[in-house]
Amino acid sequence: DQQVKQNSPSLSVQEGRISILNCDYTNSMFDYFLWYKKYPAEGPTFLISISSIKDKNEDGRFTVFLNKSAKHLSLHIVPSQPGDSAVYFCAATFNTGTASKLTFGTGTRLQVTL
Amino acid sequence: KAGVTQTPRYLIKTRGQQVTLSCSPISGHRSVSWYQQTPGQGLQFLFEYFSETQRNKGNFPGRFSGRQFSNSRSEMNVSTLELGDSALYLCASSFLPSGANVLTFGAGSRLTVL
Numbered sequence: 001d002q003q004v005k006q007n008s009p010s011l012s013v014q015e016g017r018i019s020i021l022n023c024d025y026t027n028s029m030f031d032y033f034l035w036y037k038k039y040p041a042e043g044p045t046f047l048i049s050i051s052s053i054k055d056k057n058e059d060g061r062f063t064v065f066l067n068k069s070a071k072h073l074s075l076h077i078v079p080s081q082p083g084d085s086a087v088y089f090c091a092a093t094f095n096t097g098t099a100s101k102l103t104f105g106t107g108t109r110l111q112v113t114l
Numbered sequence: 115k116a117g118v119t120q121t122p123r124y125l126i127k128t129r130g131q132q133v134t135l136s137c138s139p140i141s142g143h144r145s146v147s148w149y150q151q152t153p154g155q156g157l158q159f160l161f162e163y164f165s166e167t168q169r170n171k172g173n174f175p176g177r178f179s180g181r182q183f184s185n186s187r188s189e190m191n192v193s194t195l196e197l198g199d200s201a202l203y204l205c206a207s208s209f210l211p212s213g214a215n216v217l218t219f220g221a222g223s224r225l226t227v228l
Binding site for chain 1 (some may be wrong): 170218
């Protein structure tokens with residue numbers, strides 16, 4: 001049961017344009033969402049997060065949008081740079097008090113072309 | 115400060131064997147989580163340890179086990195290896211239990227089962 005889904009396995013965007021990576025979730029109890037970026041031969045690194053009490057969070061070129069009614073979040077990268085080429089994972093969690101854990105999506109491979 | 119260190123980085127085993135992977139978290143981090151990454155499946159949660167206690171466990175068979183030592187270092191073991199266990203095994207640490215806390219990942223241990 002994939003509770004966090006990234007339906008686009010890959011995305012190609014030209015340098016300077018906007019990259020939009022999408023993520024859907026099914027568990028309405030999720031209340032905190034994160035994006036991680038992974039380069040080959042490295043572990044994932046934290047990129048940006050958003051709490052369910054917000055609908056937008058911005059950090060430089062990266063903005064995450066959350067639509068709770070649609071159970072959908074998206075990551076916008078503007079402008080896209082070649083160094084952004086990586087696999088992006090969205091993750092979701094809820095605090096059960098004693099056993100919260102992160103549930104990851106399957107990842108989207110972003111390629112930024114020159 | 116040193117990051118999360120995983121050893122070995124690469125290993126090849128045959129079906130039926132067992133394997134032990136090691137993870138040294140960031141100094142001061144007491145939570146260690148393990149994930150399995152396979153193509154098309156994203157990062158699947160294996161288990162989390164906090165202060166030497168297993169705090170949470172994913173949906174993996176009992177062949178997958180782990181432990182955490184008093185210095186927060188963690189090991190995971192897979193017994194009776196199957197071909198499907200071939201994957202990248204990622205360890206992540208955080209100061210507090212995972213969930214809304216940002217995880218710092220190691221580079222992973224890539225296991226190939228022949």
